[in-house]
Amino acid sequence: MKILVPVTEVTTVEDEFEIEGTAIADRYLGADLNEWDEYAIEEAVQLQEAGLADEIVTVTIGPDDCEQTIRQALAKGPDRAIRVWDDALADVDLLDVGLKSQILAAVVDAEEPDLVLSGVQSGDDSFGATGVTLADAVGYEWAAVVNHLAHDFDDDTASVRRELEGGVEELTDVELPAVLTIQTGINEPRYASLRGIRQAQRKPLEVQDLADLGIDADGLESALTLEEMAEPESETDVTVWEGDADETAAELADLLREKGVAQ
Amino acid sequence: MSAVLAVADHRRGELRDVSYELLTAGRALADDVGADLHVAVISGTVDDFAAKLDRDGVDAVHTVDYGEEFDHGVYTQTTVQLATELEAQYVLTPNSVNGLDYAPAVASRLDVPIVTDTVALESDGDELRATREMYGGKVETTVSLSGPAVVTIRGAEWPAAEGTGDATIEAFDPDIDEDALGATVTGFEEVAGGDVDISDADVLVSVGRGIDEEENLELIHELADALEATVSSSRPIVDSGWLPKNRQVGQSGKVVTPDVYIAIGISGAVQHVAGMKGSETIVAINTDPNAPIMDIADYAIQDDLFDVVPALTEQFQ
Numbered sequence A: 001m002k003i004l005v006p007v008t009e010v011t012t013v014e015d016e017f018e019i020e021g022t023a024i025a026d027r028y029l030g031a032d033l034n035e036w037d038e039y040a041i042e043e044a045v046q047l048q049e050a051g052l053a054d055e056i057v058t059v060t061i062g063p064d065d066c067e068q069t070i071r072q073a074l075a076k077g078p079d080r081a082i083r084v085w086d087d088a089l090a091d092v093d094l095l096d097v098g099l100k101s102q103i104l105a106a107v108v109d110a111e112e113p114d115l116v117l118s119g120v121q122s123g124d125d126s127f128g129a130t131g132v133t134l135a136d137a138v139g140y141e142w143a144a145v146v147n148h149l150a151h152d153f154d155d156d157t158a159s160v161r162r163e164l165e166g167g168v169e170e171l172t173d174v175e176l177p178a179v180l181t182i183q184t185g186i187n188e189p190r191y192a193s194l195r196g197i198r199q200a201q202r203k204p205l206e207v208q209d210l211a212d213l214g215i216d217a218d219g220l221e222s223a224l225t226l227e228e229m230a231e232p233e234s235e236t237d238v239t240v241w242e243g244d245a246d247e248t249a250a251e252l253a254d255l256l257r258e259k260g261v262a263q
Numbered sequence B: 001m002s003a004v005l006a007v008a009d010h011r012r013g014e015l016r017d018v019s020y021e022l023l024t025a026g027r028a029l030a031d032d033v034g035a036d037l038h039v040a041v042i043s044g045t046v047d048d049f050a051a052k053l054d055r056d057g058v059d060a061v062h063t064v065d066y067g068e069e070f071d072h073g074v075y076t077q078t079t080v081q082l083a084t085e086l087e088a089q090y091v092l093t094p095n096s097v098n099g100l101d102y103a104p105a106v107a108s109r110l111d112v113p114i115v116t117d118t119v120a121l122e123s124d125g126d127e128l129r130a131t132r133e134m135y136g137g138k139v140e141t142t143v144s145l146s147g148p149a150v151v152t153i154r155g156a157e158w159p160a161a162e163g164t165g166d167a168t169i170e171a172f173d174p175d176i177d178e179d180a181l182g183a184t185v186t187g188f189e190e191v192a193g194g195d196v197d198i199s200d201a202d203v204l205v206s207v208g209r210g211i212d213e214e215e216n217l218e219l220i221h222e223l224a225d226a227l228e229a230t231v232s233s234s235r236p237i238v239d240s241g242w243l244p245k246n247r248q249v250g251q252s253g254k255v256v257t258p259d260v261y262i263a264i265g266i267s268g269a270v271q272h273v274a275g276m277k278g279s280e281t282i283v284a285i286n287t288d289p290n291a292p293i294m295d296i297a298d299y300a301i302q303d304d305l306f307d308v309v310p311a312l313t314e315q316f317q
């Protein structure tokens, strides 16, 4: 079985930041591997360790700068990586779900994986929709928000649990090939070992542009345009206590006593 | 006349609250574009559901009597057929776990864009402007798109529709390709049971990823003991196995409404807030002045929990 794991580098934001136009100023931004994708990678690696998967390929749509994040993903076990980028994408300020899925679909067509494990959502844009859109685009089955995957694929079926709201889980059998969107908590992602980090430097990382994938770059654009960005307004009249920890703790203690706590 | 099509959510015999909120969001959008508001309810006791969904502002309810529970293949095929027949400008669904299991497929099949987890919507007939959050709720963005779209709405952002409407209620008979139904629901299970029910507690000391390491949880237990309070947490603490699932507050955990909720090192992501917003008094202890929890807190200490928590415990010893 071959597993494809689409991973994304998420943009992280410092505590204090400033918005310039429709973006947060660069100097407040950092980057990391998407939290949900760490769990997807771990699940794939565990399937490989269990002898159920032969090959794990990761794919990222992203510019040069995200190679370090891809190596971070490779250090946890996948065999090779594909990075898709194109000058035509550089001007698109927001990669919408349809556009991302169209590109990922071309990779799925070329790689023909049996199983695609994406994250439930990306921690920055949080569309939560790329996995299922991709599944439909390539004609695969799917399941969204999977927090358990049985490690046998009898009858070419994946038995999964989908985590619904309010502590209820749905048990579902999904025909392969399929895309599963992986929820945090499904496993315990490992830390990359020093050996893993060293090996990751030597693993194949192939860069493809849109032409390589047979996608026409002309007229390619995001269906969504980012128009505004603002800090949300506070919904409450919050009282912020000032001072050192002893002072603020004393204020809070007074409030708690007033409310009858620990009396 | 064009149409807005809203697809209700239900589970195990009950319409979910967000379905009524969807009617409000759908009506407003239908007014924006001069359209009728059509509602679809798929599977289960659809006639009973339709009577409940016939509230003020609903023009038509389409009942689809096919199966009992949510099946994403049935929902996808039905919604695509109905949207096509109605020439719907917008298809609206809740941004629920099930919504995210079929709305993207509907958008893909209709070949229209999708915008998820929206908190405000506005349309001039062609251009849709949708407000949604980014970076874990640190900023709010407005995105625009033109032409038809699939839109999912966040729960508890629109008020529930009220009253009784005079919608036409009609059965819709979809043409379901059963060979294409490749996912089969085999059952449900309740998790997060156990000895403690955090939803009974009057005071919750709730801990998040800011605690950093499992050993540090000791500080939280000491505080809870001093306050005679119960310990709860955000999801990453449970994901890491540091506390059992029955301590998790939020969308996929428990909904709690204590007198006092003390959020320590919790950012206040929407899925967390969904479980604790109804608390009487919310106190946040967080180093980040821009954490979304600060926007819903009544009292806040913007400081390091490793300084504040021991100092607070000491106050009660």
Ligand SMILES: Cc1cc2nc3c(=O)[nH]c(=O)nc-3n(C[C@H](O)[C@H](O)[C@H](O)COP(=O)(O)OP(=O)(O)OC[C@H]3O[C@@H](n4cnc5c(N)ncnc54)[C@H](O)[C@@H]3O)c2cc1C
Residues within 6 Å of the ligand: A120, A121, A145, B097, B136, B207, B208, B209, B210, B211, B233, B234, B235, B236, B237, B248, B249, B250, B251, B252, B253, B254, B264, B265, B266, B267, B268, B269, B270, B271, B272, B275, B285, B286, B287, B288, B291, B303, B304, B305, B306
């Ligand atoms: C489908 C779905 C369902 C989900 N269900 C739930 C759910 O039921 N419950 C839930 O909680 N989440 C849920 N989540 C996850 C949610 O999106 C967030 O990832 C999660 O709530 C974040 O937890 P956190 O606030 O503890 O961590 P973070 O977001 O990482 O926040 C940590 C906070 O600690 C602060 N901090 C760091 N160090 C210190 C310090 N020394 N002193 C004080 N403050 C400090 C930081 O400023 C930050 O605000 C769900 C997500 C999805 C997609």
Ligand SMILES: Nc1ncnc2c1ncn2[C@@H]1O[C@H](COP(=O)(O)O)[C@@H](O)[C@H]1O
Residues within 6 Å of the ligand: A005, A006, A007, A008, A009, A034, A036, A037, A059, A060, A061, A062, A095, A097, A100, A117, A118, A119, A120, A121, A122, A123, A125, A126, A127, A128, A129, A130, A131
């Ligand atoms: N730029 C990208 N490159 C590769 N995969 C992506 C990208 N963006 C999102 N994904 C995948 O889609 C999942 C959900 O992302 P989203 O729909 O943006 O919330 C992520 O967890 C990834 O698995």
